[in-house]
Structure formats: C-alpha cells, structure tokens
Amino acid sequence: MVQAQLLPGTLDLLILRAVSLGPLHGYGVLLRIEQISGGALLIEQGALYPGLFRLLRQGLLTADWGVSENNRRAKFYELTAAGRKRLHEETESWNRLSGAIASALGPQPEEA
C-alpha cells in the first residue's frame, strides 16, 4: 500500500479528529489515525507528542493519567469545548481547500 506523507500543519487536525471520537492515550491516537485514514497516512510515532503538547498548551485538549486496556499507566487526552470548535472550523476550511484543489487538479473539460 502506498502511504502519503503528511502535509505540514495537518497533524494537529488529525489529532483533534482522532480524539473527538473519545478519550485516547498517545499510542491510541496513533492507532486511531491509522484506522480512520485506512492506513494511508504515515506518521512518525514520536512526532505525535510535540503536537499533543502543543494542543494541550493551546487549551484544545485536556489530559489525565489513567490505566490502559492492558493495565499500563498512560496519559489520556480528551477534547475541550475550544478543541471541538477548532476541529469544526479546521475541518470546514480543509474541506473548502481540498475541494478547490481537487477541482483545480481534476480532469480538464473537453476542448471544444
């Protein structure tokens, strides 16, 4: 399967999306992104954490230590109200952008 490199700036959006479906620890976020993207996106595992801390600092996520399904201590991330709002805005703007780019790059109309 061909994997795509992430565009700069899209990691944060993916993290927000992944966490929006329910609280997750870091590794869980990674798995969830792989899952929802159908394994098409390549993320360097460690690169996830600076992103998580950045979102935490912006107040878009909250975090709490808990226990994972296989009984390991892990830090769980959850979306805040601000995070949810940001996800909504970013998704819309992303859709507009990708729609525009897709139509620009789409099949050329037939020459008359």
Place this chain on the structure above:
Amino acid sequence: MKLFAWISSVTTALFKRSCVSDEIQEELDSHIQLRADDLERSGMTRRAAERQARLEFGGVARFKDQSYEATGGSFFERLMQDVRFGLRMLRKSPGFSIVAILTLAFGIGANTIAFSILNGLVLRPNHLPLPRNLYMVEEGTHHFQQSYPDYLDMRDRSRAFEGVLAFNFAPVGLDSGAGSTRALALQATGNYFDVLGVQPFLGRFFHGTDEHGPDSAPYVVLNYAYWQAHFQGDPGIVGRTVQLNKYPFTVLGVAPPDFRGTALFFIPDMWTPLVNQAQLEGIAKLTDRGYRDTWIVGRVRPGVTRGQLVTDLDSLAKALEKEHPKEDDALSFALARPELMGDYVGAAARAFVTGLMLLAGLILLAACANLGSLFSARAADRSKEIALRLALGSSRKRIMRQLLTEAVMVSLAGGAVGLAGSVALLNWLCTWRPVPDFPVMLPVSPDVTVYVVAVLLALISGLVFGMVPVRQVLASDPYQVIKSSASGVSRRLSFRDVLLAAQISLCAVLVTASLVAVRGLVRSLHGTFGIDTANTMLVHTNLAMARYSIEQQPMMQRRMLDAVQGIPGVTAAAYGNSVPLDTNTAYRNAYADSTTDLKESNATQVTEYDVSWGFFRTAGTRVLAGREFTLQDDRSAPPVAVVNAEFARKVFGSVEKAVGGHFKVSSGMRIEVVGVTEDGKYININEDGQAAMFRPILQAPSSVTYLVVRSERDPQDLTDTLRRTIQGLDPGLLFSIRTWRQTMGPSFFPARVAAMSLGALGVLGALLSVTGVFGMAAYSVSKRLREFGIRIALGAQRAEVLHAALGRTFRLLAMGSVMGLLLGLPTGKVLAFIVYKATPWDPVVLGGVVLTMLTLGLVAGWIPARRALATDPLILLREE
C-alpha cells in the same frame, strides 16, 4: 481561558522543570511499552518487540525536547543554555570581552550621568507637597526679580493663586555667643511656610500673623543641616536669642531635614521674615516699587489651569502698569518652574543638559557602532563554529538567539560597570560645592528612574549591536564555509568598514567639541575683562553686619583703606561696593539728559559700581578720557560718574561727547560724566556690550565693600598681614580675603563645567575610537596572518607588510576623522552660547583634532602592526 492555560503551563514548566521532563519521559515510555505489547501479541519475543517499538518511535531525546518546547517552558531553559554557552565563549576570549564590556560601560556611564543630571535638574520636582502647583512668577523685562510692593499687589489681587510668597537672599553674620560666623539667610514673607505646606521639625515657623510692619518680626528658623553643624542638634536652641548682624533674633524652630526651600540649589542656612530685611541688608527697600530683588513663588488654586493663571497675571500686570506708570512701565509676568530659580539659572541649565544628553547619546551611538563591528568580526571568526552547528541541525533562529544572548550579556555587564562608575561619580557630584562660600549643590543623586533608564539603555544597545551580524549569519552557507578553510577577505567596502568610519567620525565630533570647549575656556581665562586681576586681593566686608551706623561707615572704610595702603609691598588699594564679575552686581536705569519721561522703555540698562578714589588705577582699568574720582567727589560736590565706552556710545553717541555731558537716573537726578573707561565684562564673561557706570562711593555710600589690594607680595603672606591689619581696627568685624581670581569663580563656573564635561566626553570619544580602530586592525591582521607570512617569505619589506595590514584601517580613520571634523564645526556655534570665545575656526583646534586622531590611530594600530611584522612564515606553513 487560553491565556490562563498558557500561563499555567508556563509556570508549571518553569517551577516544575524536572517534574515536567519526567512526565514526558514517562509518557513516551508508556507509548513504547504499549506498542511493544501489540508487537508481542503479533508473535515477537518481548525483547525484539521492545527493540522494534523503539526503532519505530524515532529519536526519543529529540521528541522529548520538542515536546518540552511545545509545553512553553523551554524558553527559560534555552536562555540558560545560551547564557552558559555565552559565558564559556566570552571566557575563551577575555580580551574581546573586556574591550566590549568597557566600551559599553563608557557609553552607558556617560548616558547615566547625563540623564541623572537631566533628571535631577529638570525632570524631578522638589520635595514639597503638590510641587506641580507651584510656579515662580518672573518679571519679564527686569531680570526676573520683583519688587515688594508689586508682590503685595499680586498676593492681594491675584484670584488664580491660593497663596503667593516672596523671598530673597541675604548674607548675614550670625553670633550665638561664640563669635560671628557668616551664613546665608533666606528672607521670606510670613506666609512662606504655609503656602509651601511644610511643618517644622522642632518649635514653630513664622506666619503672616507675626508680621506687623518693618522690623516687627525678629525671628529665625534654622535649616536642619545648619542646626546640626552649628548647634550640634541641640533642641534647647528653640526660644534662644542669637545675634544676626548684631540685631537680636529669636530662634523659633528648625525646618525638617529634607526642606531646602523651593530651589534645588541656593540652599539657605536659615529663614528670616522679609519684613526685617532692613536690619540684615542695611537699607530699607520694602516700599520702593522700583527696587526689584525678591523672587515670587505662588501656589495655584486647585482646578485653575495654566492658561487662566496667565490671563489673571496679565491683567494684573496691565493694571499695575496703569497705576504706577513710572516704576511698572512695561511690566510683564512670566511663569517658570521654581526648582531652577526660573529662567535665572534654568535657561542655561536646560541648554547645558540638552547639550550633554546629545553628546552622551553620540557616545552611546559610537559605542554601539564599535561593538557592532566587533561582534560582526567575531561572528565572521566563528563562521566555522556556526557552520558546524548549522550542519548538525541547529536552526538559524537558534544561532541568532544565541548570538543575541551573548550581545545582551555583554551589554548588561557593561551597563552594570558603567552604572556603578556613574553612581560613584554622581554621589561625588552631590557633595561637590562648586562655588566657595555659597551653598550651591547639584542634586543629581540617582533614583529608580535613573537605574531603569540605564538598564533599558544597556538592553537596547545590546540588541542594536547584537543585530549587526544577523545578515552575516543568515547568509552563511555551511557547506562553503567548511570547505574553504578561510573566508576570503572582501575587497569592497563592507558594512563593518562603514560602521568603523561612522564610529570614528562620531568620536572626531566629540574630540572637536571638547577641544573647542577647552580652548574657549583657556582663552576666556586669559581674556581681557577691563580689569587686571593678577596680583590683586579682595577683602570683602559688610559693616552693617557689625552694626556700624550709616554715618560711621565711610569713616571706618577710610580707616581700613589707609591701614591697608600702609602695608609694605602694597602698590595700590581702593574699594567699591561691588566689583565687575562679582555675583552681586546691581542694575540701574540711565536716561539721556534730554529724556523727560523717565519710564522703563526709554532707559538704558547699566550696571552700577560705587567706587573710591584710585579705583581704576588699582583695578587696572584704563581711563580713555577724562579723569578718575578723587577725594573731593563727595556729597558736597555735584554728582559725577565715570562711564564705560559702551555707555558713552549708547547714551551720548561717542566717547568724546560723553566727557562733560550729563545723564539722568530714575530718581531724576542729573549726573555729570567726568571720565570714560575701557569696556569690560560685568555680569558674566559671555556678555557683549554691557553698559556700566561708576559713581564715587562718597556720593553713593554702601555698607558692603570690596577692598581691592594690589601688591608685589605673595598672596598667602599678604593674606595674613591683611587679616592682622583689619582685626587690629575692629576685632568684631567679619571679613573674607581672597584673590580676585578666586572671587570670579562663579563667572567662570558655567564655562568650567561645560569644558570639564565636554573634555570628559572628548576623552571618552578618543578612548572609543582607540578601541574601535584597535579591534578592526587586530581583526584584519589576524585574518590575514597567512597572507603576511607568504608576503614575508616572498621578501616583502616591512613598509609593504604594514601597508597591507593597516592601510585600509588608516584610510577609514582618515575618512572618519575628516567627516567628524566637518560635523564638529557646527557644534562650535552651539558651544559659543556656553563657553566664551568658543570657535572651531581656530588653527589650534583644527590642528589639535587632526593630531589627536592621528595619535589615536597610531596608538591603536601599534599592537596589530607589531603582530603583522612579527609574522613568522615557518609557523604558518607548519600550521597548515
């Protein structure tokens, strides 16, 4: 919300640095374990799974760092790293660090001192309650001071003022039972302390209710410092009686320690009621509307604007002019701050402080240019290190920040050194008594504002010169730098060269300015003032202090003169109520004989001196026409005067027409001119064309006299003889003996201060250009040692090596000096206001500047030149 989150994360990061770091580590570990769990489940051994998980994760340390950075706390962490690294780098090149820190210390120090003086003299109000409500009211057309009757009208009729006070100064002799000592009394109106709103430290103050007409309030309030010094802080002094000029005055109380009156200098030793002025000054003048010698300070009513106040005073001036057309002709009131005695001292002080600030700013600019070129040279020297760091993955931003941190560290260290030096100097200035016998102080002690300004200046200049190498670093290509071992020396004019030339021209401006000032001072000290002060002593007495009656005074003065003339070695002696260039010279109005309306606007302002027979011969003043005064010019003879040439030209048209002619004074009296003298300097040494007249002291008696004694004897030796002679006449008489040169101190004070400070700034400028030239020369030599080695190996002569090593630096020096000299010429015009005869169009000044800059270049180029010449080609070949 977001702000709060940020703050909390930053504070957490700051205070729980290790805690945050551990937590990140734990989280990353947990991630790897979870991944390993998954891998194990897919059939790997635990060890293989953990290894695989680690590999997949990537550089733990890097992501930990990045994560830590993302929490927002790492700014300080990195700052500390940069500081530590910067300290290491600065320690590695101590010569560079010391030169840089000292350069900045001079720049910051000069500015701290200049700002402190600005702050102390102009910005900071006095310590009184609501000081901004206090205004000094100056008389616009008659030299600032006001008459007592005009004051009374202002006090009673001005609606904008809540209270108006008046004061003047009187030197007094104070006797508390242990002999008489001289002191300065401030004679104030009864409401003085109430209007200012101060409370006594001990006893009570005098009030308006204590005044019941002339000489009705023989009270004195002591200055705290004077009380400590002369009465050992004895509280029992309150209620005691002391003798002021042999009149009994009761000590009412002591003023609080920080109370010094309304002005920042002229600190009185005591306060006495102005209604008793006749006792202390010897003549009664409270009823004379034309006698302007008091200062007025008013406290404006709350809510009254400055504009309303001006309108109020203007209408009062108009009314007074109408009521008293003779004395109050062309009367006008102007507002000023009381701290500097209005424009009396204020105008000159402000001009001086502005000039000082400008020059100090130039120093700092030159220091920044100097450091900028030093830092960019250093950045070039470190290009390999920087290239290596870039190659290893450091960002340009990070390197910039590191270099800036280093620059700011240097600037803060320099600022600290400069501040320490300037605080020491300022504290000395605060205790300095520039004018002997007169309580002038410079209240320039640094306060919080000064410290803040110094630190800000240091930070800003650090950022300014730290930014100079930015372009250089941003443009550096690590590949190129590491490949070629030495970066080639650029042949075209680089930014560094421009900086050096700019710095040198700034320094040349300073050197020019200081030479102009110093030269002006030297000239003014040797200028002609219409008097010959060499080998003359002045004996100052005030017979009123010893309570001689008006009738006794001329006799006693005559006895003193005779006794002094009898001293062996004394070639001439005479006396006058004042002498030219003394601080207490009086102004009079003179009118042409044909003038019938004796109002202010028709008058010629002249300085008046009442002198004895033989005065001009003794003072060394040439008489151009007519005669000197004789013993016969007394009350029984018609009133006569000797005038100076300027007076003759102004009132009579020419010197020839003056002799035998008449003029009038305000009282209407006609005076005959019997002689004309050469022009001189009368109030200050900068003045031009001041008219002066001399009256025989037998026709215009005075209790205050200056005995002028010209002799061939040693001044010290003569002083002792003079003292014995006068004490032999009256042991109770207070007098002071000084050389005439010494008493002219106050006249030279502004020029001397200007020359001193400009001289100091010039030396600073010279030092800065030495460090600048030295830095650049040393740098260019060190960069090209290999080239010199090759040149020497190929047989280059010393002169050729020197030319190659320093030619460029010296061309820059020459360019900068010429530019600075051209820029410095206009400053001479500015200086001419402060320093007498200051002109840059003076071969000595021009030659001096060229010579100074040349010497500085030689001094600064000496060590680098030696190094270039001593290059040993063998060592260089071995190094490669």
